[in-house]
Amino acid sequence: MTTVLKLGGSVVTEKDSPETVDDAALARAAEAVADFDGDLVLVHGGGSFGHHAAAERGVSADSGTRSAADARAIHDAMGRLNAAVLDALHEAGVEALPVRPLSLASRDADGDLSLPTGSVATMLAEGFVPVLHGDGVVQSGSGVTVTSGDDLVVALAGDGALDVGRVGLCSTxxxxxxxxxxxxxxxxxxxxxxxxxxxxxxxxxxxxxxxxxxxxxxxxxxxxxFGSEGLDEFVxxxxxxxxxxxx
Ligand code: IP8
Structure with missing residues (x-):
């Protein structure tokens, strides 16, 4: 049985300052995650990284871009946050690996998300903790739109192969x-x-x-x-x- 846990972007970043990690909050969350016993998939949100980059370029879940430069700017901002999350997890002793949705996922014209999970399942089987994040994702008819971490959680939990038994959404x-x-x-x-x-x-x-x-x-x-004060209890x-x- 797999647990899927999303750390909201507002939990791990300073939401009002562009591209600023809340180092203390992230370290606390990473230490809580390190105490988890079992198969775990982590997802994190965009916080002051992805949301800032997407808003600057007028890209949202409903409004896509056909500029690869804009899509990359959003993806790269999320990459910087993902790297910070992975660093904190490694520091806490969690064998975490990135799984980046832009290269993996797609949406159809109605917005339905397709997320192949073979790499996630194999990482779990090999003892790793896959870490996904909200990202720009290609959508049929719209270029690249924003896919939230929540949608990834729903896709992961609905994937029978992962046998998800519990979901946690940690926000502020x-x-x-x-x-x-x-x-x-x-x-x-x-x-x-x-x-x-x-x-x-x-x-x-x-x-x-x-x-x-x-x-x-x-x-x-x-x-x-739940809020970040509930993370230890959930874990x-x-x-x-x-x-x-x-x-
Ligand atoms: O914070 C949004 O993910 P969320 C990701 O889970 C981007 O909604 C790229 C803004």
């Missing part, structure tokens, strides 16, 4: 929050999340979390949404934050 919020800002302990149906999230004015964030929950509910494995097999598990 302590879980899925209700209208009062309290963590919802468990979500089993989309209607529950939609009701709880519906009243907020922060439509962007709310829409993002509701969409995320909808995708997580469709997975065959339970997904835990030890516990259930910090919100558990999202479809019926």
């Amino acid at each position: 919020v302590p879980g899925v929050l209700d209208e009062d800002g309290d963590v919802i302990a468990r979500i089993e149906r989309f209607a529950e999340a939609a009701d709880a999230l519906g009243g907020s004015d922060a439509t962007d964030v709310t829409g993002g979390m509701a969409a995320k929950v909808e995708k997580l509910l469709a997975l065959g494995a339970p997904a835990h949404v 030890a097999g516990g259930s910090p934050g919100t558990v999202v598990r479809g019926e």
Whole structure:
């Protein structure tokens, strides 16, 4: 059984300063990961690396580029963050290897992501920890668009060959929050999340979390949404934050 864990970009970078790693937070996360026992695939987000590079070039999940230079700039920014994440993991004693989505993945015209996982599966079998990241990915009809780490998590968890039994999404919020800002302990149906999230004015964030929950509910494995304070508990097999598990 494999565990997939995403470290949000805001957990490991200073989100407001371009291309700045939060070294202390990254070192803490790497040490927590080093305590994990079992098969683990890591994914990290873009933080102040990928999001900054993509926004500067007007590239997003919905708006692609046909400039290879722009696509490379986004990919290279993510490469610098990925290298920092790998350095921290190696420092903590984790045998981590990069798996870079631009060279591996594609999307069809509807946005459906195809992520071949043979290299990930073989790395796991050989005792390595594969580390993927949100990236520019080629999309049919659109050039290169942004694929988020969340979408990679969903693709990995839905890949039967990897036998994913548990998913963790570690970000800067302590879980899925209700209208009062309290963590919802468990979500089993989309209607529950939609009701709880519906009243907020922060439509962007709310829409993002509701969409995320909808995708997580469709997975065959339970997904835990938690903040960095919950990382040790997740790594030890516990259930910090919100558990999202479809019926
Ligand atoms: O932070 C975005 O990944 P995310 C990656 O997981 C890029 O949404 C390239 C902006």
